[in-house]
Amino acid sequence: MAATLPNIWLPGLVERFASFLHPNEVICTLRYVNKATAAQFRGRPEFASVRLSQPVPPHAFAARWAAPGAMRDLTLEQRKKLLCLTATSGVMSNLEVALEAVGVAVDTELQSDLSRSACKAGHSSMACHLLIPVLIAEPNQSYIPSLEEAAAAGHWAVWEALQRDSPIYGAHLWSPDYVVAALSGGHLEAAEYLLERTLAIWPMSDRIWGQFLEAAAGGCGLPTLESLHQRCGSVPLTMVVENERTIGSDLLSSAAGSRTADWQAKVEWAESQLPPGFTRDSEACAAAAARPDAELRLAWLLARGYPADGKAADAAIHAHNVAALELLLARGLRPSYFAIAAAACYGRLGMLKEVRRHGGRLNADVVAREAVDGGQVPVLEWAVEELGAQLQDVSKLLFSDVSRCSLGTLKRLHQQGWPCEARKAALGAAKLGDMATLRWAVEELGASPQDASLMxxxxxxxxxEVMVWLRERGCPWGKDMFDCALHSGCGAALEWLVEQGCPMPVS
Structure with missing residues (x-):
């Protein structure tokens, strides 16, 4: 009788193996070794779901997406998103499988989206595969945003790969814009790599050097800024570049809003490079107001004589910085119409209350409309109760698109007496595939399930699922069913229409 082999697949060893693997590899491969291993990783959040933006084992990706009908339930936009996520993962074989399976024509826009995804993630091989055909068709220059993404993320290896695989298109690979992107992102190695090669083929004007300085002031430390300034030579910081602003004023505002800890030192250095009595403008405070420590920066800049205006208040609202906004409101500054609208849309009720407390004027209808667009019910209720927004007008907006609120919120508002249009609520739910809200619109609000526009x-x-539910309740075919389904790009919808005998279009 043969001896029983020892069990060397011990839980401790399995954990050790897993520590060297990507979570997607554990999910798609390791946990399928046996039942004990599957149980070992069950219920652990880090191994709960496959992340398509990360490398997925090709065998698992193909099993999921290359199977017949795998894409039938996905809309056109969902299929495009799948492609972009796969490009972000950097696994070329998976992208090839996805492109074959989705049945989507890769136009210029989608090609650009895919290459941008690969470049931003730094996958040089994938980037080459996607960009070289675009470089061949150079006149549209759709490759530029992709290379800017790579530079902003510091992935200079993308350029090395492109030079290796496509040397005849090398002249198109270098641009001052890429240097600016790398400096803004604080990626010194990438910036130096790109700058050296760009200098070899581009004549550098003072304006371009000024852009480099501004980018370095925002994304890099003071030593880098000083070094770059020395390389610029005699670039005049008093040179006017746009809207009566000078290189020096752009440099100051960029330093004031810098992401680095030495922002004060950079402001002081920039001041030292300008002639005595230079004009301090409000852009520095506006840039500082967008930073997390805006209150500290603003206090320091204001003490040094930098003026602030409504643009700083706008920046504080967009950055959701209440302390900075309070400081500016106390000085009599007021945010713009557009900033107020954004605050309402993003649900920043505390900021709206601060503006009102300091005497700022708020348009009730604007606040209510933007709150509806953003699905911000607390702001909406406040606009009605405190600002006097008209309930009837607001309700027409709210119930015309149920995606703005959850079903629970819609029920609560309805119970409170908010008027609503049943048909609009049903249409919004049908569009979203929100069965719970659709049933509620029919059963509680009285929307007709025989309305062909719902189909x-x-x-x-x-x-x-929505079409099946509606047909079960006697809903007639819509007049443009096939055209609508074709527009969605969902094969399952088209197959279902054929199976159910939906009348075909005449032409």
Missing amino acids: DAAAREGRV
Whole structure:
């Protein structure tokens, strides 16, 4: 009788193996070794779901997405998103599988989205595969945003790979814009690599050197800024570049809003490079107001004689910096119409209350409308109760697109007496595939399930479940069902329409 082999697949060893693997590898491969291993990793958040933006084992990716019908439930936009996530992962074989499976024509826009995804993630091989065809068709210059993404993330290896695999297009690979992107991102090695090669083929004007200085002031430390200034030679910081602003004023505002800890030292250095009596403008405070420590920066700049205006208040609102906003409001500054609208849309009720407390004027209808657009119910209720927004007008906006609020919120508002249009609520739910809200709109609000426009709305978004539910309740075919389903790019929707005998279009 043969001896029983010892069990060397011990939990401790398995954990050790897993520590050297990407979570996707554990999910898709390791946990399938046996039942004990599957149980060992069950219920652990880091191994709960596959992240498509990270490398997925090709065998698992193909099993999931290359199978017949794997894409049938995805809309056109969802298929494009799958492609972009796969490009971000950097696994070329997976992208090839996805491109074959989705059945989507890769136009210029999608090609650009894919190459930007690969470049931003720093996958040089994937980037080359996607960019070289674009470089061949150079006149549209759609490769520029992709290379800017690579530079901003510091991935200079993308350029090395492109030079290796596509040397005849080398002249198109260098631009001052890429140097600016690398400096703004604080990536010194990438910036130096790109600058050396750009200098070899581009004539550098004082304006371009000024852009380099401004980018370095924002993304790099003072030593880098000083070194770059020495390389610039005699670039006049008093040179006017745009809207009566000088290189020096742009440099100051960039330093004031810098992401680095030595921002004060950079401001002081920039001041030392300018002639006595230079004009301090409000852009420095506006840049500082967007930073997390804006209150400290603003106090320091204001004490040094830098003026602040409404742009600083706008920046504080966009950055959701309440302390900075309070400081500016106390000085009599007021945010713009657009900043108020943004605050309402993003649910920044505390900031709106601060503006009102300091005497700022708020347009009730604007606040309510933007709150509806952002689905911000607390702001919406405040606009009605405190600012006097008209309930009827607000309700028309709110119930025309149920994506703005959860079903629970819609029910609560309805119970409080907010008027709503049942048909608009049903249309919004059909478009989203929100069955719970659709049932509520029919059962509680009285929307008709025999409204053919609901079928068209569902078909346009590839919502098969909604179409099935509506047909079970006697809903007629919409007049543009096939065209709507084709627009969605959802194969499952088209197959279902054919199976159910939906009338084909005449032409």
